[in-house]
Amino acid sequence: MTASMTASTLAFRFAVIFVVTGMLMGIAMAASHDTSVMPAHAHLNLLGWVSLFLFGIYYERRPALDTSRLARLQVLIWALATAVLTVAVAAVHLGQDAADPVAAVTSLVVLGDVLLFGYLVYRGGPVREGQGRDGKGFAPAE
Numbered sequence: 706m707t708a709s710m711t712a713s714t715l716a717f718r719f720a721v722i723f724v725v726t727g728m729l730m731g732i733a734m735a736a737s738h739d740t741s742v743m744p745a746h747a748h749l750n751l752l753g754w755v756s757l758f759l760f761g762i763y764y765e766r767r768p769a770l771d772t773s774r775l776a777r778l779q780v781l782i783w784a785l786a787t788a789v790l791t792v793a794v795a796a797v798h799l800g801q802d803a804a805d806p807v808a809a810v811t812s813l814v815v816l817g818d819v820l821l822f823g824y825l826v827y828r829g830g831p832v833r834e835g836q837g838r839d840g841k842g843f844a845p846a847e
Protein backbone atom coordinates (compact mmCIF):
# COMPACT_ATOMS: atom_id res chain seq x y z
CA MET A 706 0.00 0.00 0.00
CA THR A 707 1.61 3.25 -1.10
CA ALA A 708 1.13 6.66 0.49
CA SER A 709 -0.44 7.87 -2.77
CA MET A 710 -3.17 5.20 -2.79
CA THR A 711 -6.66 6.70 -2.81
CA ALA A 712 -9.05 6.15 0.08
CA SER A 713 -11.40 4.11 -2.14
CA THR A 714 -8.65 1.78 -3.39
CA LEU A 715 -7.48 1.29 0.19
CA ALA A 716 -11.07 0.54 1.29
CA PHE A 717 -11.72 -1.93 -1.56
CA ARG A 718 -8.43 -3.76 -0.95
CA PHE A 719 -9.05 -4.13 2.79
CA ALA A 720 -12.67 -5.16 2.08
CA VAL A 721 -11.54 -8.04 -0.12
CA ILE A 722 -9.11 -9.28 2.54
CA PHE A 723 -11.89 -9.15 5.16
CA VAL A 724 -14.51 -10.95 3.06
CA VAL A 725 -12.11 -13.77 2.17
CA THR A 726 -11.23 -14.12 5.87
CA GLY A 727 -14.91 -13.89 6.85
CA MET A 728 -15.93 -16.57 4.35
CA LEU A 729 -13.16 -18.91 5.47
CA MET A 730 -14.36 -18.35 9.04
CA GLY A 731 -17.94 -19.11 7.97
CA ILE A 732 -16.89 -22.30 6.19
CA ALA A 733 -14.87 -23.39 9.25
CA MET A 734 -17.91 -22.76 11.49
CA ALA A 735 -20.19 -24.72 9.19
CA ALA A 736 -17.75 -27.61 8.77
CA SER A 737 -17.09 -27.92 12.51
CA HIS A 738 -20.75 -27.40 13.51
CA ASP A 739 -19.38 -24.93 16.06
CA THR A 740 -20.91 -21.46 15.74
CA SER A 741 -19.61 -20.09 19.05
CA VAL A 742 -17.67 -17.35 17.22
CA MET A 743 -20.62 -16.42 14.98
CA PRO A 744 -20.83 -12.82 16.33
CA ALA A 745 -17.18 -12.30 15.34
CA HIS A 746 -17.92 -13.67 11.85
CA ALA A 747 -20.90 -11.31 11.52
CA HIS A 748 -18.85 -8.27 12.64
CA LEU A 749 -15.95 -9.17 10.39
CA ASN A 750 -18.22 -9.38 7.35
CA LEU A 751 -20.42 -6.40 8.09
CA LEU A 752 -17.74 -3.96 9.30
CA GLY A 753 -14.91 -5.33 7.18
CA TRP A 754 -16.66 -6.18 3.92
CA VAL A 755 -19.97 -4.33 3.65
CA SER A 756 -19.08 -1.07 5.44
CA LEU A 757 -15.61 -0.72 3.92
CA PHE A 758 -16.99 -1.37 0.44
CA LEU A 759 -19.66 1.29 0.98
CA PHE A 760 -17.01 3.78 2.18
CA GLY A 761 -15.03 2.96 -0.97
CA ILE A 762 -17.99 3.65 -3.26
CA TYR A 763 -18.65 6.97 -1.49
CA TYR A 764 -15.03 8.15 -1.66
CA GLU A 765 -14.63 7.06 -5.27
CA ARG A 766 -17.54 9.32 -6.22
CA ARG A 767 -15.81 12.34 -4.61
CA PRO A 768 -12.34 12.90 -6.13
CA ALA A 769 -11.19 15.59 -3.67
CA LEU A 770 -12.09 13.40 -0.71
CA ASP A 771 -10.64 10.27 -2.34
CA THR A 772 -7.13 11.75 -2.29
CA SER A 773 -7.43 13.41 1.13
CA ARG A 774 -5.30 12.24 4.04
CA LEU A 775 -8.28 12.36 6.40
CA ALA A 776 -10.34 9.93 4.28
CA ARG A 777 -7.38 7.55 4.02
CA LEU A 778 -6.90 7.79 7.77
CA GLN A 779 -10.60 7.03 8.28
CA VAL A 780 -10.29 3.85 6.17
CA LEU A 781 -7.07 2.80 7.89
CA ILE A 782 -8.50 3.24 11.41
CA TRP A 783 -11.63 1.30 10.36
CA ALA A 784 -9.61 -1.62 9.01
CA LEU A 785 -7.36 -1.85 12.08
CA ALA A 786 -10.27 -1.49 14.52
CA THR A 787 -12.30 -4.13 12.65
CA ALA A 788 -9.43 -6.62 12.88
CA VAL A 789 -8.94 -5.99 16.62
CA LEU A 790 -12.69 -5.99 17.35
CA THR A 791 -13.21 -9.28 15.49
CA VAL A 792 -10.47 -11.04 17.46
CA ALA A 793 -11.72 -9.56 20.75
CA VAL A 794 -15.36 -10.54 20.08
CA ALA A 795 -14.27 -14.07 19.15
CA ALA A 796 -12.17 -14.30 22.33
CA VAL A 797 -15.07 -13.13 24.51
CA HIS A 798 -17.34 -15.77 22.95
CA LEU A 799 -14.68 -18.41 23.61
CA GLY A 800 -14.79 -17.52 27.30
CA GLN A 801 -11.85 -15.09 27.48
CA ASP A 802 -13.40 -12.38 29.65
CA ALA A 803 -10.12 -10.45 29.62
CA ALA A 804 -10.87 -9.52 26.00
CA ASP A 805 -14.04 -7.69 27.01
CA PRO A 806 -12.37 -4.28 27.67
CA VAL A 807 -10.52 -4.59 24.36
CA ALA A 808 -13.83 -5.13 22.54
CA ALA A 809 -15.37 -2.22 24.46
CA VAL A 810 -12.56 0.24 23.66
CA THR A 811 -12.40 -0.86 20.01
CA SER A 812 -16.14 -0.43 19.61
CA LEU A 813 -15.68 3.21 20.72
CA VAL A 814 -12.86 3.60 18.18
CA VAL A 815 -15.23 2.33 15.47
CA LEU A 816 -17.91 4.74 16.67
CA GLY A 817 -15.43 7.64 16.60
CA ASP A 818 -14.33 6.61 13.12
CA VAL A 819 -17.87 6.51 11.75
CA LEU A 820 -18.34 10.01 13.21
CA LEU A 821 -15.22 11.05 11.27
CA PHE A 822 -16.83 9.58 8.13
CA GLY A 823 -20.01 11.51 8.99
CA TYR A 824 -17.97 14.72 9.30
CA LEU A 825 -16.49 14.12 5.83
CA VAL A 826 -19.98 13.46 4.42
CA TYR A 827 -21.46 16.62 5.94
CA ARG A 828 -18.43 18.72 4.96
CA GLY A 829 -19.34 17.75 1.39
CA GLY A 830 -17.45 18.24 -1.84
CA PRO A 831 -17.92 18.03 -5.60
CA VAL A 832 -19.31 14.76 -6.97
CA ARG A 833 -17.49 13.02 -9.85
CA GLU A 834 -19.17 13.48 -13.24
CA GLY A 835 -20.79 10.27 -14.53
CA GLN A 836 -19.53 8.87 -17.85
CA GLY A 837 -21.79 7.24 -20.43
CA ARG A 838 -20.44 4.59 -22.78
CA ASP A 839 -20.03 7.28 -25.45
CA GLY A 840 -17.70 9.18 -23.11
CA LYS A 841 -20.23 11.96 -22.56
CA GLY A 842 -21.41 12.74 -19.05
CA PHE A 843 -24.83 11.58 -17.90
CA ALA A 844 -27.49 14.26 -17.96
CA PRO A 845 -28.65 15.16 -14.47
CA ALA A 846 -32.04 13.67 -13.53
CA GLU A 847 -34.91 16.03 -14.30
Ligand code: HEM
Pocket residue numbers: 724727728729730731732734735740743746747750751754755
Ligand atom coordinates in the same frame (compact mmCIF):
# COMPACT_ATOMS: atom_id res chain seq x y z
C1 HEM B 1 -18.51 -18.58 2.48
C2 HEM B 1 -19.30 -17.64 2.98
C3 HEM B 1 -19.99 -17.74 4.32
C4 HEM B 1 -20.25 -18.85 5.10
C5 HEM B 1 -19.88 -20.30 4.83
C6 HEM B 1 -20.97 -18.38 6.27
C7 HEM B 1 -21.39 -19.19 7.32
C8 HEM B 1 -22.15 -18.77 8.39
C9 HEM B 1 -22.63 -19.64 9.44
C10 HEM B 1 -22.40 -21.17 9.54
C11 HEM B 1 -23.32 -18.88 10.32
C12 HEM B 1 -24.03 -19.34 11.60
C13 HEM B 1 -25.49 -19.55 11.28
C14 HEM B 1 -26.25 -20.07 12.46
O1 HEM B 1 -25.75 -20.96 13.17
O2 HEM B 1 -27.38 -19.59 12.71
C15 HEM B 1 -23.27 -17.50 9.82
C16 HEM B 1 -23.86 -16.41 10.43
C17 HEM B 1 -23.84 -15.14 9.95
N1 HEM B 1 -23.21 -14.70 8.81
FE1 HEM B 1 -22.12 -15.84 7.53
N2 HEM B 1 -21.14 -17.03 6.18
C18 HEM B 1 -20.57 -16.59 5.01
C19 HEM B 1 -20.52 -15.29 4.53
C20 HEM B 1 -21.12 -14.19 5.14
C21 HEM B 1 -21.11 -12.83 4.61
C22 HEM B 1 -20.44 -12.42 3.28
C23 HEM B 1 -21.83 -12.08 5.49
C24 HEM B 1 -22.15 -10.61 5.46
C25 HEM B 1 -22.02 -9.83 4.41
C26 HEM B 1 -22.24 -12.94 6.57
C27 HEM B 1 -22.97 -12.52 7.66
C28 HEM B 1 -23.44 -13.35 8.66
C29 HEM B 1 -24.26 -12.88 9.77
C30 HEM B 1 -24.75 -11.46 10.00
C31 HEM B 1 -24.50 -14.00 10.58
C32 HEM B 1 -25.30 -14.04 11.87
C33 HEM B 1 -26.71 -14.47 11.52
C34 HEM B 1 -27.59 -14.59 12.76
O3 HEM B 1 -27.36 -13.88 13.74
O4 HEM B 1 -28.51 -15.41 12.73
N3 HEM B 1 -21.79 -14.20 6.33
N4 HEM B 1 -22.55 -17.48 8.67
